[in-house]
Amino acid sequence: MEMKHEDYYILEDQVSIPYENAYGLTWTRFFEGLKSEKIFGSRCGKCNRVLVPMRSYCPRCFIEIDDTIEVSQEGAIVAWVLTEYEYFGMPTKPPFIGALIRLDGTDCEFVHLVGGIDLSNPDQVRKTVKNGMKVRAVWKEEKKGHILDIKYFEPVK
Amino acid sequence: MEKEFNTFKNVIRLPHKYAAGPTYTKFYNGLKESKILGTRCPSCAVTFVPARSFCPKCMKNLDTWVEVAQEGEVQTWTYAGKDFFGIPGKAPVVIVLVKLDGTEGSFLHLIGGINLESADTVKKALRKGTRVKAVWNEEKKGHMLDIKYFAPLSKKR
Amino acid sequence: MGRPVAILGSGQTVHGRRFDVSYPELVKEAVDAVFETTGISPADIDGVVFGTMPSMMEGVALTHFYFADVLRSVGKPILKTETCGSTGVSLAITGYYWIASGMADLVLVVGSEKMHEGDAQATMTTVLEPFYQRFFISGAPGVFSMQSQGWTVRFGIPEDKIRAAATKLSIDHHHDAFDNPYAHIKKRLTEDEVNNARIITYPVRLWDVCPTSDGACAMLFASEKAAKKLGKKVAWVKGVGYSGDEYWFGDSDKAEWQCAISASRQAYEMAGIKNPRKELDVAEVYNPFTFQELLFYECFGFCGFGEACDLTLKGVFGRDGELPISPSGGVLCTNPIGATGLNRVAEAALQVTGQAGAHQIPGAKTSLAHAMGGVVQFNGVMILGSEK
Numbered sequence A: 001m002e003m004k005h006e007d008y009y010i011l012e013d014q015v016s017i018p019y020e021n022a023y024g025l026t027w028t029r030f031f032e033g034l035k036s037e038k039i040f041g042s043r044c045g046k047c048n049r050v051l052v053p054m055r056s057y058c059p060r061c062f063i064e065i066d067d068t069i070e071v072s073q074e075g076a077i078v079a080w081v082l083t084e085y086e087y088f089g090m091p092t093k094p095p096f097i098g099a100l101i102r103l104d105g106t107d108c109e110f111v112h113l114v115g116g117i118d119l120s121n122p123d124q125v126r127k128t129v130k131n132g133m134k135v136r137a138v139w140k141e142e143k144k145g146h147i148l149d150i151k152y153f154e155p156v157k
Numbered sequence B: 001m002e003k004e005f006n007t008f009k010n011v012i013r014l015p016h017k018y019a020a021g022p023t024y025t026k027f028y029n030g031l032k033e034s035k036i037l038g039t040r041c042p043s044c045a046v047t048f049v050p051a052r053s054f055c056p057k058c059m060k061n062l063d064t065w066v067e068v069a070q071e072g073e074v075q076t077w078t079y080a081g082k083d084f085f086g087i088p089g090k091a092p093v094v095i096v097l098v099k100l101d102g103t104e105g106s107f108l109h110l111i112g113g114i115n116l117e118s119a120d121t122v123k124k125a126l127r128k129g130t131r132v133k134a135v136w137n138e139e140k141k142g143h144m145l146d147i148k149y150f151a152p153l154s155k156k157r
Numbered sequence C: 001m002g003r004p005v006a007i008l009g010s011g012q013t014v015h016g017r018r019f020d021v022s023y024p025e026l027v028k029e030a031v032d033a034v035f036e037t038t039g040i041s042p043a044d045i046d047g048v049v050f051g052t053m054p055s056m057m058e059g060v061a062l063t064h065f066y067f068a069d070v071l072r073s074v075g076k077p078i079l080k081t082e083t084c085g086s087t088g089v090s091l092a093i094t095g096y097y098w099i100a101s102g103m104a105d106l107v108l109v110v111g112s113e114k115m116h117e118g119d120a121q122a123t124m125t126t127v128l129e130p131f132y133q134r135f136f137i138s139g140a141p142g143v144f145s146m147q148s149q150g151w152t153v154r155f156g157i158p159e160d161k162i163r164a165a166a167t168k169l170s171i172d173h174h175h176d177a178f179d180n181p182y183a184h185i186k187k188r189l190t191e192d193e194v195n196n197a198r199i200i201t202y203p204v205r206l207w208d209v210c211p212t213s214d215g216a217c218a219m220l221f222a223s224e225k226a227a228k229k230l231g232k233k234v235a236w237v238k239g240v241g242y243s244g245d246e247y248w249f250g251d252s253d254k255a256e257w258q259c260a261i262s263a264s265r266q267a268y269e270m271a272g273i274k275n276p277r278k279e280l281d282v283a284e285v286y287n288p289f290t291f292q293e294l295l296f297y298e299c300f301g302f303c304g305f306g307e308a309c310d311l312t313l314k315g316v317f318g319r320d321g322e323l324p325i326s327p328s329g330g331v332l333c334t335n336p337i338g339a340t341g342l343n344r345v346a347e348a349a350l351q352v353t354g355q356a357g358a359h360q361i362p363g364a365k366t367s368l369a370h371a372m373g374g375v376v377q378f379n380g381v382m383i384l385g386s387e388k
């Protein structure tokens, strides 16, 4: 008897793989900083750029960096996106705003969330959130040495 | 120094649905009826098991179906005495390549029905050429593990 | 520069949710097709190049091993190339290098993805490192939307104008797909349907986004000697370019996107192209998102920065325009990621050999194929011509 396409089997499976990722010295220090509500960056001795989060080397000059500085917790939005859809294993639950934020005195964009505003209506969000808008880090009560110790960046009033 | 380098533990889970297609579907349906099905290449006369949709040597599409023997000879085997993340079943397991009677190549499965306590106990029961026979699970799901394992045939038979 | 390299032909599968076949069987469809259309014997190939988007999209870590049989690679060298969305063009460039270097005369190049067997966004999230950035990037749409958003504001493009241009691209490409027998999504859309579709990542809506497709593409790259022996019309590789940014999203400018600019300029220089809008007859631009497609026009020098929306609305890049873009319907309608870039090269080759059928751009002699990959990190470009 001829089988129909609908009758072909589908094998359902879930691949789970455990990892243990090493922070290394530089990132360990960065996350220690978050625990005490500090955002650390690194200044390249050659191109003078301040990169945040901290780096152990400059990706343009290829030299090691050991100049750690605490950077501003305020900055300006460079680009943002409001996410409305959800997928399997999504680490942050929608709706949320992911944004590129140029922290004052730094030379790259810091990727984080923009929050503290009503996200239920996209058109309203569009009127509220603007590129160039000043935002400030809001910290969680409990710190875990995790990037989400910063709850989000909220508009500076 | 030791304490300064933290790690980040993480499990990545990915969900999958594998399409069996017509050939594997028919093979799995065979398992449900305690049958092991192969396909035969008209060009090189090789019988492949599990059934395949094409001959990898002649690249001919295969549609000559044969039910193959449930007995065969051990080609090679190994003993996994220690559990690892994602091991099929639970250690200890013996993985085996069986050449089912009348087929070419080898069928990859497990060995059971013997003392699996150590590699030495397995060695006493298993060698190249040992005759084995498929042992089926009561409940069939259309899955490779509908065959519970291959067990050595008693020498008296 | 190496030896001249020809493309003898291609094989594409029908795209969609291909649960009628297992993954190796899907790849076999494309491989069988390229040998059938060219009449080349698999025994004559010197090696195989294979790639998918990321490992683990379909739950099998090293698919080129899984597909060794259907790729006809037994007993032959096989290379794997994996550069996320740009995989397809990277595959073509790998095949090109192999022939141009003189190390091979005939190479089979294959890309594939069976996206319905996995979860595309869950897999793509693993492209990001787990310490800093994975929490904020909502799969591919999040990254591309943020890039387009920054670009729109940088060049002061009014929101209603970019919406109108994106809507035109969406309607045109989904319509073009009817002329491509291999396309996945073919649809006649109205402006209202596109403008009011469900939001994915604001302002990107459903019809601004490519589908997830199952499919494979196979191509044969050959030396001049092997091409002559075939005695049929072939496409010639005139230029290749590939360029990448630093890893960190936020370290480099994604609006005036340097790696897209430099990949295209590398390829133009090699092909001797000074004015791409005039000298190219057709371009298969990697366009998984309408908004991003517009940005590519500017990075590739098809127009100046800030001009893409106006020119698109004027029809400059339409099927009958000055430089038709993605007459196949492009990535927007068909996206089996690991094959997608190679589909662009295959389409570009069909165009310059006059074999594109219902979506042929009449008289096309020079074409461009492009793909982009990573968290907006890499771009690859290949220029093809009808003459050596």
Ligand SMILES: [Zn+2]
Pocket (backbone or CB within 6 Å): A044, A045, A046, A047, A048, A049, A058, A059, A060, A061, A062
């Ligand atoms: Zn530097």
Ligand SMILES: [Zn+2]
Pocket (backbone or CB within 6 Å): B041, B042, B043, B044, B045, B046, B055, B056, B057, B058, B059, B060
């Ligand atoms: Zn055969």
